[in-house]
Amino acid sequence: xxxxxxxxxxxxxxxxxxxxxxxxxxxxxxxxxxxxPTINPATEEILSHISLGGAxxxxxxxxxxxxxxxxxxxxxxxxxxxxxxxxxxxxLQERAREFAVLETxxxxxxxxxxxxxxxxxxxxxxxxxxxWADKLDYAGLGHSPAPxxxxxxxxxxxxxxxxxxxKVAPALATGNTVxxxxxxxxxxxxxxFAEVCQQAxxxxxxxxxxxxxxxxxxxxxxxxxIHKIAFTGSTDVGKKIARAIASTDxxxxxxxxxxxxxxxxxxxxxxxxxxxxxNGIFFNQGHVCCAGSRLIVQESIAEEIIEKLKVRMAKIxxxxxxxxNTDLGAINSKEQLNKINELSAVGDAxxxxxxxxxxxxxxxxxxxxxTIFTGVTQAHRIAQEEIFGPVLSVLTFRTPxxxxxxxxxxxxxxxxxxxxxxxxxxxWASQHLKAGVIWANTFNKFDPASPFGGYKESGWGREGGKHxxxxxxxxxxxxxxx
Amino acid sequence: MAxxxxxxxxxxxxxxxxxxxAFPRSESGRVFEVTAKNGEFIxxxxxxxxxxxxxxxxxxxxxxxxxxxxxAYNRGQILYRIAEMLEGRANQFESEIALSSQINxxxxxxxxxxxxxxxxxxxxxxxxxxAVSGATNPVSGPFFNFSISEPQGVVAIAASDNFLEFIDAxxxxxxxxxxxxxxxxGGLAVPAMSFAEVLATSDLPAGVINILTGSxxxxxPWAASHMDIDGFDISGIQKKKQGALKEAGAENLKRIHSFExxxxxxxxxxxMESKTxxxxxxx
Numbered sequence: 001x002x003x004x005x006x007x008x009x010x011x012x013x014x015x016x017x018x019x020x021x022x023x024x025x026x027x028x029x030x031x032x033x034x035x036x037p038t039i040n041p042a043t044e045e046i047l048s049h050i051s052l053g054g055a056x057x058x059x060x061x062x063x064x065x066x067x068x069x070x071x072x073x074x075x076x077x078x079x080x081x082x083x084x085x086x087x088x089x090x091x092l093q094e095r096a097r098e099f100a101v102l103e104t105x106x107x108x109x110x111x112x113x114x115x116x117x118x119x120x121x122x123x124x125x126x127x128x129x130x131x132w133a134d135k136l137d138y139a140g141l142g143h144s145p146a147p148x149x150x151x152x153x154x155x156x157x158x159x160x161x162x163x164x165x166x167k168v169a170p171a172l173a174t175g176n177t178v179x180x181x182x183x184x185x186x187x188x189x190x191x192x193f194a195e196v197c198q199q200a201x202x203x204x205x206x207x208x209x210x211x212x213x214x215x216x217x218x219x220x221x222x223x224x225x226i227h228k229i230a231f232t233g234s235t236d237v238g239k240k241i242a243r244a245i246a247s248t249d250x251x252x253x254x255x256x257x258x259x260x261x262x263x264x265x266x267x268x269x270x271x272x273x274x275x276x277x278x279n280g281i282f283f284n285q286g287h288v289c290c291a292g293s294r295l296i297v298q299e300s301i302a303e304e305i306i307e308k309l310k311v312r313m314a315k316i317x318x319x320x321x322x323x324x325n326t327d328l329g330a331i332n333s334k335e336q337l338n339k340i341n342e343l344s345a346v347g348d349a350x351x352x353x354x355x356x357x358x359x360x361x362x363x364x365x366x367x368x369x370x371t372i373f374t375g376v377t378q379a380h381r382i383a384q385e386e387i388f389g390p391v392l393s394v395l396t397f398r399t400p401x402x403x404x405x406x407x408x409x410x411x412x413x414x415x416x417x418x419x420x421x422x423x424x425x426x427x428w429a430s431q432h433l434k435a436g437v438i439w440a441n442t443f444n445k446f447d448p449a450s451p452f453g454g455y456k457e458s459g460w461g462r463e464g465g466k467h468x469x470x471x472x473x474x475x476x477x478x479x480x481x482x
Numbered sequence: 483m484a485x486x487x488x489x490x491x492x493x494x495x496x497x498x499x500x501x502x503x504a505f506p507r508s509e510s511g512r513v514f515e516v517t518a519k520n521g522e523f524i525x526x527x528x529x530x531x532x533x534x535x536x537x538x539x540x541x542x543x544x545x546x547x548x549x550x551x552x553x554a555y556n557r558g559q560i561l562y563r564i565a566e567m568l569e570g571r572a573n574q575f576e577s578e579i580a581l582s583s584q585i586n587x588x589x590x591x592x593x594x595x596x597x598x599x600x601x602x603x604x605x606x607x608x609x610x611x612x613a614v615s616g617a618t619n620p621v622s623g624p625f626f627n628f629s630i631s632e633p634q635g636v637v638a639i640a641a642s643d644n645f646l647e648f649i650d651a652x653x654x655x656x657x658x659x660x661x662x663x664x665x666x667x668g669g670l671a672v673p674a675m676s677f678a679e680v681l682a683t684s685d686l687p688a689g690v691i692n693i694l695t696g697s698x699x700x701x702x703p704w705a706a707s708h709m710d711i712d713g714f715d716i717s718g719i720q721k722k723k724q725g726a727l728k729e730a731g732a733e734n735l736k737r738i739h740s741f742e743x744x745x746x747x748x749x750x751x752x753x754m755e756s757k758t759x760x761x762x763x764x765x
Contacts, residue, residue: 242728437760447619
């Protein structure tokens with residue numbers, strides 16, 4: 001006898017999407033010249049048309065941000081700035097369901113995640129940073145640390161509103177003003193956030209949002225009125241930004257790619273570990289820079305773990321992102337689906353063994369079944385390159401040192417996981433892993449109080465916590481810098 | 483290096499490189515001339531080559547694990563030992579600096595005293611860095627979450643020709659557990675290689691500090707593009723030449739920083755990475 005879930009769709013009547021959007025500059029929506037469609041990746045339905053920002057739009061936004069910085073925002077005390085952030089946090093909580101549904105429509109991620117993870121974390125980020133605004137003297141960065149001025153912020157499509165919060169909240173708390181560009185495929189929640197800024201009566205020009213593509217982002221990076229760049233996205237683009245600002249005085253924080261190692265020792269609690277592996281790679285369709293995309297499991301328990309993992313994967317519900325029972329939603333874009341298909345084909349060609357559970361995928365929209373590759377070696381491209389999809393590469397090890405060596409054998413260094421019941425082993429492994437965020441007996445946990453960011457080619461700087469403030473303050477880590 | 487001519491013929495020192503705890507000549511066989519203010523010949527230090535740089539990086543990488551895993555107390559003691567050795571040879575450094583740079587001997591004396599005191603200042607940071615840079619983070623959930631700072635790995639330094647600035651850059655890089663390659667220009671080669679002799683007698687493990695003398699115009703771009711160097715202190719490079727180095731360093735997203743002279747823990751932290759660990763809490 002099989003039990004089937006009845007469909008449990010979340011209503012989309014809570015959102016109203018306009019047919020066309022402009023940019024948000026100096027407190028008002030400004031019509032754009034050219035537009036491009038934004039779609040629901042689960043259905044390919046066109047949701048709206050987004051303005052393609054050009055150099056002149058970016059210029060207007062930077063001018064507005066500069067003016068707001070000199071005329072209003074830098075003249076406010078931290079206490080007053082903080083109250084605006086508290087207002088924003090509260091309005092986000094009030095309108096949380098609307099944001100969750102809109103995010104799911106535009107991004108394709110399950111409503112369970114937008115409702116329970118993305119949007120609550122967004123509000124938490126503003127609430128956390130609101131309290132910092134009048135306490136910056138105590139952040140360990142010296143007395144009266146000063147903001148840079150105008151921050152140019154470019155964010156990705158995997159956690160659209162959450163990445164906005166990670167960027168905007170600390171920038172405003174530290175006294176900077178903002179020109180933000182959301183990702184090309186996921187602008188809608190950023191534009192709804194502009195309405196929140198209006199409702200919070202945030203002074204005009206403190207937050208400006210210019211939508212567009214890579215060329216819009218480049219215009220922000222290269223604008224002489226920008227003092228600080230904050231970018232989350234691919235390592236390739238991160239390196240381009242690093243080169244573009246090399247001969248300028250612009251500062252940058254870069255949150256880039258990863259190939260997270262999830263290490264399972266032979267004394268790990270098996271059922272919890274299997275849940276952790278699933279959460280590590282299938283959370284948000286694997287569109288996570290810190291995903292546990294390399295499972296590095298001790299040889300003696302590899303067979304048991306993989307067998308149980310397959311049983312668990314067969315229970316993952318792939319489908320309508322608005323359905324409250326859905327675990328795995330749609331791939332965000334056709335381009336990303338092509339990339340996942342391409343790298344998976346390389347996995348086949350290089351001799352790894354592919355497995356996916358039986359699941360029916362809709363023929364509309366962009367879908368990819370949860371997938372594991374076993375028999376992967378370090379030389380395989382699927383063990384080295386970021387796939388950014390629901391695809392897990394499984395490697396094995398015999399000795400703890402071998403596990404560390406394999407985990408660290410990557411140009412990235414963003415995240416890692418450790419599964420073991422032995423406390424001393426967990427501490428030993430966490431000391432030896434070259435990664436900025438390490439989860440022991442858990443994975444993919446985020447919190448505004450917890451710094452996030454990577455070693456090596458995973459980027460520069462940290463976001464969140466006390467450490468994240470340094471990225472937006474002159475007396476932070478750059479004290480004494482020429 | 484007596485300045486007064488005596489009937490006895492002085493025994494002069496051969497200036498070589500300092501790589502992996504040894505004093506090799508440049509594999510290239512190249513040297514350059516250092517002269518005094520009055521043009522008098524002082525020494526022919528080695529003009530380090532690209533291959534010498536690669537050898538130094540290999541040595542620094544091999545020494546990385548041991549130095550970064552040494553206890554902070556142990557690192558602090560070894561670095562303090564270096565200050566003891568410096569103090570004993572203060573006169574030598576004063577006369578070398580006065581001879582090979584443009585400053586008089588009174589200023590050289592004060593500079594060396596400052597440099598020794600500065601080195602002691604850095605040595606003491608080894609077991610205090612976590613107290614000022616770390617944090618326990620009150621996350622919303624059943625987790626014990628903390629952040630600590632770790633050394634980045636291998637840090638190159640393009641030193642200015644000032645001995646105190648050389649000390650600042652090097653002390654900041656190695657106290658946290660980084661291993662380093664210092665690129666030393668011009669007349670600073672003379673006291674820098676005497677500093678290498680101090681290092682060689684201070685129980686500092688081989689490869690933790692490597693010193694290459696030569697031309698920064700040659701050496702710095704090689705270091706900037708080297709894929710096994712994690713951080714680069716370019717304080718000794720003119721501002722107009724820094725952009726090209728940062729551009730080359732973007733290939734592996736090197737952490738490249740430039741500082742004014744002066745003591746600040748921010749300089750140490752600039753070559754460290756923050757690591758955040760989440761531990762599940764439960765029974």
